[in-house]
Amino acid sequence: MEKIRVGVLGATGNVGQQFISMLTDHPWFELTTLAASERSAGKKYKDAAKWRVERELPAGVAEQVIVPVDVKEVDADIVFSALPADLAYTIEADFAKAGFIVASNASSYRMFPDVPLLIPEVNPEHLGLIDVQRDMRKWDGCIITNPNCSTITMVTSLCALTGFGLKNIQVATMQAVSGAGYDGVPSMAIIDNLIPYIPKEEQKMETETLKLLGEFDGSQVVNADINVSASCNRVAVMDGHTEALWVQMADDPTPEEVKDAFLRFDTDLHDLPTEPEKVIIVRDEEDRPQPRMDRNAGGGMSVSVGRIREGIRYIVVGITPFEVQLEQVY
Amino acid sequence: MEKIRVGVLGATGNVGQQFISMLTDHPWFELTTLAASERSAGKKYKDAAKWRVERELPAGVAEQVIVPVDVKEVDADIVFSALPADLAYTIEADFAKAGFIVASNASSYRMFPDVPLLIPEVNPEHLGLIDVQRDMRKWDGCIITNPNCSTITMVTSLCALTGFGLKNIQVATMQAVSGAGYDGVPSMAIIDNLIPYIPKEEQKMETETLKLLGEFDGSQVVNADINVSASCNRVAVMDGHTEALWVQMADDPTPEEVKDAFLRFDTDLHDLPTEPEKVIIVRDEEDRPQPRMDRNAGGGMSVSVGRIREGIRYIVVGITPFEVQLEQVY
Amino acid sequence: MEKIRVGVLGATGNVGQQFISMLTDHPWFELTTLAASERSAGKKYKDAAKWRVERELPAGVAEQVIVPVDVKEVDADIVFSALPADLAYTIEADFAKAGFIVASNASSYRMFPDVPLLIPEVNPEHLGLIDVQRDMRKWDGCIITNPNCSTITMVTSLCALTGFGLKNIQVATMQAVSGAGYDGVPSMAIIDNLIPYIPKEEQKMETETLKLLGEFDGSQVVNADINVSASCNRVAVMDGHTEALWVQMADDPTPEEVKDAFLRFDTDLHDLPTEPEKVIIVRDEEDRPQPRMDRNAGGGMSVSVGRIREGIRYIVVGITPFEVQLEQVY
């Protein structure tokens, strides 16, 4: 199979580096273009970016010359956008108009009614919105978005419980510093401390969830009729968000029934190269899941649940999976 | 005023060291006796204990000779017990029988119906149980207990809201490692990690709260008719428990009304030497309270609340105050 | 005694906040002026600065209006400069020219031959350079500087050993993140990690030490004839630099003789309000000094030494004392 040619917008930042790391040696994708701000354009990647991913900077990427974030400069079919939200609104539209498939990690378009907010394991049918979007906006390309990272972890677990009739969800998060970007959380803020506040995070969890679990009726997504109340905290963990949930459901299932639902949960995505064997991993140990032990489960693509108790209360740990999203588009 | 002669049982451990640190130079108390296990008895305190409190080991204490934990060896009116729960059950009874007032940090007697479980700022009238206890057990002394540390922080804040009719409480804690004792949490367990489980902690928060907020009718404490659901986590913080609460109340107050209730909350204990000016401190900053910034508020005797939102949700930070409890006895 | 009127240049940053915290309620100083960049000037301090010191923002300071960093706007006798090095060079000269005594924490002027680089406990006689400076530059005021924080800790301890004939010094530092400023070290850089590099730090330790231990001959400071080789590391500690030293001395003293020299070390500064009883504290425990336990010794003004071994090797822990410097000027 011929590889799909992909580019990264905002290639030098933290999320951009993650994209590069995951796209290198990917069986489906060929990373053709690295685009970044004017300050970086024209330089070799190794000279423009301070590489901070544990995996060594791939040799090919190091020597690649960065182009400006401009539709005329990017030679790819799909672009992964790691742009900041303020720039993303205009630029991603330019790319979609110019025929690119834009897979965005920015929050700018997430809540637009004609833009899919996608967790491939949760709501693949929402991709039907792409036709709506193209019709309405007269774009040759399109924009699809992924949710906020703490939302992805929570909703992936909730998806297994929709059969019980989700009603009220309360979630207290203990989120890793990586979610704020490399310079996002100063060490002086977090050593021997935690921050019980993440700007806009609670609102994102409370609104994105309704769309993600909503129903696509062929022309629009009808929000799920549930209530989410979030309390978001930043803790001294590098990677992996931990979330303590209370989930009230119409059928009032027992912890054992909830556990069974987690165990039974499966997807149709097993032909995707990065799809893990189990999307939801159930831990039976009394003190799991833990972020350092469980964040890399399923190659980082699984969420791990545990401590399922009366309430229903449980703990879920996960990190943000980027790339399956795009595999799913095809 | 002549000083009250006090002793510490279990003087060499972590809690014992805290007791010593707080009792030294106290205006009301004179620390006469340090009691510990056979292994330590007969040694000078400085030779038996590895002092780990930031404040330097008081010179007088360093040279004091430790006695066995035996009623015949302890020369004091009040003993503060930092004994482990398994030993506390028998030994504290021996001391109460022998006429000592036993102020215990152990969990052994907390839930006995004739033993006061006390937060002086919350339920001072429960001290009336002492008479019941003495009548029933034919003791000259008595046992009074303090709650679990995470319970104290939560209930001190809830106490200001009882007027609204407390119904359901959900609490996710992010607790400091100090609560587990010096050797309680290995660094390998908590660096770049958190543990979403603390043995027996959720149960303690869920049961102790009902007693603390219960009504003393002259002969017994009638548990409060509320429901508490806890999810307890250990995080990489030295001192100061942070708790994210959802509080459902009959009167359905607004966040502003809840804030006012916190601001108005006061006690009759201002003649006690360690009582802070404000038991509940309200932080208006969007990212406070934080454990490192707020744990020492009011000399460590205050709890700090903030982020009061619809729900009602709020954050509370506090550490365990020991000594006011005993001041209150007099 | 009438208080000395003092101002802070660069009042909103991390070092500026430290200055404010220490100058508030100081027995000698009255904080009259807070100066900061144009962005902050005209605002109340509480609106311009995000206060990050544990001690609450003093009420008087909170309401004070910030002025621009301009000699005409500052009403004070002494200004403490927390300016960044690039701005400090020009601005501090303006202030000195205009008659202010400038006590600078910036590195710009430290190595100028006519500017005192001062640790009051170490080289108070270097203040004689002020006359040289005024003569040469025709300034009514003057500039005096304090050394780099890791230098202060090391040299304060070395000062006790000069009698043995210092020759070669090797020092490996483990420095706190606070030394880099609030945003200086991202949490992603330091959680489960350390950074074996601090820009320019080794050079500062190697050169400043020679000047600090040099001799003032009435017109200049003749550098000490010693050799310093530093290897500087940043570790996950909030405050308090820890340094492992090897000190080769002409007299080849024993560890016991070195310890005696530390114990005997004293200064003439005991009439200064913040001068601690002991500038050098000797710890006998095998695992001390430690930054969290010892950084606040002597109100933060002492350094703590320990583990004095053959070699001579020892460990020293300290934080940066700012204010004694100025008390010393008078």
Added chain:
Amino acid sequence: MEKIRVGVLGATGNVGQQFISMLTDHPWFELTTLAASERSAGKKYKDAAKWRVERELPAGVAEQVIVPVDVKEVDADIVFSALPADLAYTIEADFAKAGFIVASNASSYRMFPDVPLLIPEVNPEHLGLIDVQRDMRKWDGCIITNPNCSTITMVTSLCALTGFGLKNIQVATMQAVSGAGYDGVPSMAIIDNLIPYIPKEEQKMETETLKLLGEFDGSQVVNADINVSASCNRVAVMDGHTEALWVQMADDPTPEEVKDAFLRFDTDLHDLPTEPEKVIIVRDEEDRPQPRMDRNAGGGMSVSVGRIREGIRYIVVGITPFEVQLEQVY
């Protein structure tokens, strides 16, 4: 090739778990026996050990029944010993006498003149001591030992520099908590702190190095004529020891010559399955090596050096490689 049958002594502890993790699916070894204390013997491994390695407990190991640490119970050709030093002295001798090859991580036998202290990349010829040992002790088996973990990292780097004539070495370590075992460093000891002392560690680095770099003359190892002075510190890092070295050499090489020696260093062990491509990796970045970024280089079998400066000073980061040692025996 038929697999070599191996066992682990002390299989439930931290080092034992590392052995198991590395021996599972190893191309040369078949893990036949797990031996542990009486308390664990007779239980399934999953019931006796709290598995703490990130890699999931291998299914086969989980169900395996633990045997006592007894020569009659162990069915293997080689045993890897993770026994505590006090037990290792007697038990390892029993196994060697009974014909087992004992590869020990304990310190008990390291400094015996007839026992190889081995870093395969450094002193493979020391295995010649096995014949001496067998002759002298009349053992059918033998004991070989690996050095202390901080010694391995340092000496692996020093080995590349022996051609310059090593004379004096000063080393300040910043060691990970994992080196002390799972319960070795309480979190209360290391959060916002470091410990400038590790029991016996400095002595081990100073003596083991002389043996490791010594010459085997056919009957004994003649210690290297160098001097090592160590200052060992524990820091808040999970894995990976960082060491700041000063190395004085007879030939007084330049930093560039030292770097070339590191780059040229190679071994004859490339047919071993876990031998990395480069044993010594040279980092050119000004702030590398760092423990979190470089500890897993070469599958954890490489050490990473950087910041090679006049002095000669440099930084080295490494973790402990266990298994190559045994591959080398064959």
